[in-house]
Amino acid sequence: MARIAPVNARGTRDFLPRDLVRRNRVFALLRETFERYGYEPLETPAIENTAVLEGKYGEEGERLLFRILKRGRELESGVRALDALPADERGAASLARSLADEALRYDLTVPFARVIAAHQNALVLPFRRYQMQPVWRADKPQRGRYREFYQCDVDCVGSRAMSVDAEMVAIHCEVFTKLGFTSFVTKINHRGLLRALMEACDIPEEQRGAALTAVDKLDKVGLEGVRDALAKAEIADAAARTLMEMISVSGAPTETIARLRPLVGERPDGQRALDELGAVFRALAEMGVPDERVTLDVSLVRGLGYYTGPIFETVLTSSTLGSLGGGGRYDQLIGMFSGRELPCTGISFGIERILDALDEQGIALGEAVTTTQALVPLFAPETMAAAFALAGELRAAGINTEVYPEPRDLKAQLAFANKKGIPLAALLGPDELAAGAVVLRDLRAGTQRAVPRGEAVAAARATLGME
Amino acid sequence: MARIAPVNARGTRDFLPRDLVRRNRVFALLRETFERYGYEPLETPAIENTAVLEGKYGEEGERLLFRILKRGRELESGVRALDALPADERGAASLARSLADEALRYDLTVPFARVIAAHQNALVLPFRRYQMQPVWRADKPQRGRYREFYQCDVDCVGSRAMSVDAEMVAIHCEVFTKLGFTSFVTKINHRGLLRALMEACDIPEEQRGAALTAVDKLDKVGLEGVRDALAKAEIADAAARTLMEMISVSGAPTETIARLRPLVGERPDGQRALDELGAVFRALAEMGVPDERVTLDVSLVRGLGYYTGPIFETVLTSSTLGSLGGGGRYDQLIGMFSGRELPCTGISFGIERILDALDEQGIALGEAVTTTQALVPLFAPETMAAAFALAGELRAAGINTEVYPEPRDLKAQLAFANKKGIPLAALLGPDELAAGAVVLRDLRAGTQRAVPRGEAVAAARATLGME
Numbered sequence: 001m002a003r004i005a006p007v008n009a010r011g012t013r014d015f016l017p018r019d020l021v022r023r024n025r026v027f028a029l030l031r032e033t034f035e036r037y038g039y040e041p042l043e044t045p046a047i048e049n050t051a052v053l054e055g056k057y058g059e060e061g062e063r064l065l066f067r068i069l070k071r072g073r074e075l076e077s078g079v080r081a082l083d084a085l086p087a088d089e090r091g092a093a094s095l096a097r098s099l100a101d102e103a104l105r106y107d108l109t110v111p112f113a114r115v116i117a118a119h120q121n122a123l124v125l126p127f128r129r130y131q132m133q134p135v136w137r138a139d140k141p142q143r144g145r146y147r148e149f150y151q152c153d154v155d156c157v158g159s160r161a162m163s164v165d166a167e168m169v170a171i172h173c174e175v176f177t178k179l180g181f182t183s184f185v186t187k188i189n190h191r192g193l194l195r196a197l198m199e200a201c202d203i204p205e206e207q208r209g210a211a212l213t214a215v216d217k218l219d220k221v222g223l224e225g226v227r228d229a230l231a232k233a234e235i236a237d238a239a240a241r242t243l244m245e246m247i248s249v250s251g252a253p254t255e256t257i258a259r260l261r262p263l264v265g266e267r268p269d270g271q272r273a274l275d276e277l278g279a280v281f282r283a284l285a286e287m288g289v290p291d292e293r294v295t296l297d298v299s300l301v302r303g304l305g306y307y308t309g310p311i312f313e314t315v316l317t318s319s320t321l322g323s324l325g326g327g328g329r330y331d332q333l334i335g336m337f338s339g340r341e342l343p344c345t346g347i348s349f350g351i352e353r354i355l356d357a358l359d360e361q362g363i364a365l366g367e368a369v370t371t372t373q374a375l376v377p378l379f380a381p382e383t384m385a386a387a388f389a390l391a392g393e394l395r396a397a398g399i400n401t402e403v404y405p406e407p408r409d410l411k412a413q414l415a416f417a418n419k420k421g422i423p424l425a426a427l428l429g430p431d432e433l434a435a436g437a438v439v440l441r442d443l444r445a446g447t448q449r450a451v452p453r454g455e456a457v458a459a460a461r462a463t464l465g466m467e
Numbered sequence: 468m469a470r471i472a473p474v475n476a477r478g479t480r481d482f483l484p485r486d487l488v489r490r491n492r493v494f495a496l497l498r499e500t501f502e503r504y505g506y507e508p509l510e511t512p513a514i515e516n517t518a519v520l521e522g523k524y525g526e527e528g529e530r531l532l533f534r535i536l537k538r539g540r541e542l543e544s545g546v547r548a549l550d551a552l553p554a555d556e557r558g559a560a561s562l563a564r565s566l567a568d569e570a571l572r573y574d575l576t577v578p579f580a581r582v583i584a585a586h587q588n589a590l591v592l593p594f595r596r597y598q599m600q601p602v603w604r605a606d607k608p609q610r611g612r613y614r615e616f617y618q619c620d621v622d623c624v625g626s627r628a629m630s631v632d633a634e635m636v637a638i639h640c641e642v643f644t645k646l647g648f649t650s651f652v653t654k655i656n657h658r659g660l661l662r663a664l665m666e667a668c669d670i671p672e673e674q675r676g677a678a679l680t681a682v683d684k685l686d687k688v689g690l691e692g693v694r695d696a697l698a699k700a701e702i703a704d705a706a707a708r709t710l711m712e713m714i715s716v717s718g719a720p721t722e723t724i725a726r727l728r729p730l731v732g733e734r735p736d737g738q739r740a741l742d743e744l745g746a747v748f749r750a751l752a753e754m755g756v757p758d759e760r761v762t763l764d765v766s767l768v769r770g771l772g773y774y775t776g777p778i779f780e781t782v783l784t785s786s787t788l789g790s791l792g793g794g795g796r797y798d799q800l801i802g803m804f805s806g807r808e809l810p811c812t813g814i815s816f817g818i819e820r821i822l823d824a825l826d827e828q829g830i831a832l833g834e835a836v837t838t839t840q841a842l843v844p845l846f847a848p849e850t851m852a853a854a855f856a857l858a859g860e861l862r863a864a865g866i867n868t869e870v871y872p873e874p875r876d877l878k879a880q881l882a883f884a885n886k887k888g889i890p891l892a893a894l895l896g897p898d899e900l901a902a903g904a905v906v907l908r909d910l911r912a913g914t915q916r917a918v919p920r921g922e923a924v925a926a927a928r929a930t931l932g933m934e
Contacts, residue, residue, distance in 0.1 A: 007516060015510040041491065042487070043487060047479055066514070066536075069535065091543070095542050095543065099536055104513075122483060126872055161873035286851055336471065372507060375505075401504070402505025406626065
């Protein structure tokens with residue numbers, strides 16, 4: 001038999017059952033919470049036309065697209081077209097455009113915008129949707145960074161109401177609480193406020209991007225570091241000083257908002273931003289989100305350029321892992337395909353980061369390392385029918401039950417269960433059959449007991465802690 | 468705003484919530500059943516090295532691979548290599564090899580075999596796994612055939628025991644029963660039996676492929692059709708006649724086996740095949756699979772060349788939709804990467820076909836068209852806190868509850884719920900708040916009733932039929 005090396009594509013992973021037990025538990029908890037809040041699932045294909053993806057992710061992003069090679073005659077004519085290219089235009093980017101017109105999904109936002117435009121008549125607004133699917137980016141693989149990874153987005157399109165922005169934060173809070181994180185906080189800010197503050201500091205339009213980038217680093221480099229970054233960006237001293245004061249305002253949200261009002265002054269957009277922040281925090285309180293889980297952080301910027309209103313980011317306060325997710329309102333992006341502006345707000349969950357954080361914080365999410373809960377060993381051909389019947393009853397009672405494929409030395413069968421991490425073995429051999437009993441062996445505790453055959457299922461459920 | 472056409476890649480689909488409610492219910496039922504039988508989840512990346520995929524799917528299959536275009540310098544040097552190719556070697560296949568060394572998953576079997584080889588030490592044998600993931604094939608799209616579609620495979624590697632083959636059939640039977648199909652049967656045959664019968668008919672080795680292809684069409688073209696096909700394949704008349712008699716043997720499995728024994732004669736492999744079929748049917752009876760759900764069908768062949776033992780296929784008896792899935796034992800395939808032969812048996816579920824069949828048979832799988840179960844409308848800013856509190860309680864009781872984003876005309880909010888197919892609205896406006904009540908409006912029935920605030924959650928669950 002010719003041997004081919006069983007090697008994964010670079011930067012990709014196989015998920016064995018042991019990995020998936022934990023991953024799927026996190027995924028299920030996310031889905032369940034989203035649906036509890038009335039968010040509906042959406043799925044889009046892995047493959048998109050490059051016309052849909054191009055011009056959305058910048059030059060760097062486009063370099064990282066996994067493009068699909070044309071096939072058949074289209075490929076042949078694409079290659080002929082290359083022959084006509086002058087040597088200085090044969091860089092990878094222009095080659096890629098001749099040889100591919102499809103590529104793999106790079107994020108979930110662009111496909112979402114495409115779906116909204118394509119299915120306008122089938123969708124009822126406001127439309128709350130979540131999407132959890134892999135995306136592909138040909139980044140240099142490194143520890144914790146893969147070329148295929150899941151993204152998880154929750155968005156509501158079609159409403160300008162601040163209650164929806166608050167709901168995003170409430171969902172973040174509920175998910176992270178349910179996952180078992182105890183020390184996290186969601187920072188909230190507003191793009192309109194940041195813009196008004198820049199104006200109030202007389203920072204000229206063309207310097208604002210650099211100034212925001214400097215401000216955004218506050219939690220990593222501290223006030224000193226921000227001051228240096230502002231100086232490096234050649235922000236005027238006076239402006240930098242005023243800005244530093246503004247982003248240092250802190251305290252309870254209502255107080256912070258009150259202190260920011262005079263700083264914003266007579267800028268209607270800025271005052272409206274403060275009104276909206278007030279509405280978000282009011283709704284959060286009404287929704288029962290604990291005060292200590294949310295903070296108004298004037299230094300929060302969020303990298304992406306498309307945000308227009310409130311922005312959020314959740315961080316672990318006891319870790320350097322950084323953000324577990326974030327989002328904000330983006331009222332102009334979703335119309336890129338429909339040509340019709342549609343208000344939208346959303347958050348994402350950094351799934352891979354969350355899984356790392358669970359590890360770091362020692363949160364196990366249960367002790368199971370396999371979905372299988374019970375093994376029924378086989379003793380002899382004559383007892384197989386009884387063993388199959390027992391397995392059937394255990395399954396009907398909701399216990400995931402594996403039957404060993406054939407009669408074999410019991411020790412070997414129990415060693416198999418132990419190696420797999422199956423917590424329970426239900427033994428029904430010739431002796432048990434004669435005695436009308438089943439022996440339940442708790443493989444974690446290393447204990448066992450015989451129970452009457454008729455009570456075996458209930459006793460198995462009890463041993464497994466299934467109420 | 469520049470308008471880009473929101474067009475899907477060819478042959479791919481968006482799944483809107485309405486589609487996913489049904490799809491996800493089928494997926495969940497499959498997963499749950501597989502795990503009940505002790506099968507564990509496995510997931511592999513969408514992208515595989517072409518070295519892993521090539522040589523597995525035949526020339527036709529390789530033409531249909533979605534290959535990933537190389538990037539950056541590798542792409543540039545790939546294109547330079549093309550320039551050196553003589554004109555007559557610049558067909559699509561050789562171009563593809565120069566320009567791509569990765570491709571999208573084409574099936575789930577090859578990645579499974581790769582995983583078994585790559586993670587030999589982490590996996591405990593026998594290893595039962597299921598895998599439900601999309602695959603990609605650049606087939607010409609047509610009604611019911613897509614370029615991205617889900618496959619669903621259930622396999623057990625590492626055991627030669629016939630109880631596992633029987634278990635595959637039992638799982639098929641359980642899934643199709645739970646889905647609500649009432650008229651289906653799983654046909655069972657054995658590749659070793661077919662081989663022995665061909666020998667017994669003196670059909671020469673080189674004609675056996677053609678003969679099997681003819682026999683495989685029995686249920687589509689009838690005995691007459693098979694006779695014609697055998698003649699066309701130039702099978703000798705006497706041999707064809709004997710073969711026709713053999714594949715017409717039918718009846719209860721034990722009788723069929725007894726009648727086949729003399730036809731197989733002194734061919735040990737053939738007699739062993741009959742022993743194995745006997746063991747499969749015995750185990751099926753012991754597992755409680757109803758007799759009418761399984762049949763020994765000597766004309767079942769199954770296309771794929773790699774089967775070596777029992778083979779299965781489940782068909783709807785009241786439909787022309789054909790097979791809902793099938794499988795068999797393949798003891799030589801899984802070792803293609805490890806160089807070590809490992810026995811394996813498995814079945815697949817034709818997910819897209821099953822969804823079509825549910826439609827055809829009028830099986831709705833519940834009336835829900837959205838995952839959302841209740842809408843809490845908003846009446847006025849003063850009642851929002853009470854509405855959020857009610858929504859929180861409904862969610863805590865397991866009811867998927869959406870809050871309308873802002874106060875608005877009630878009629879419009881109920882129209883929204885109706886359009887989305889949300890079955891229940893829980894009204895808590897100023898009047899209800901004053902009266903200490905909640906009005907539950909059953910939007911399917913068009914009826915409503917007021918209940919005391921403290922009983923609202925229990926009453927909502929009852930209205931929704933939640934126990």
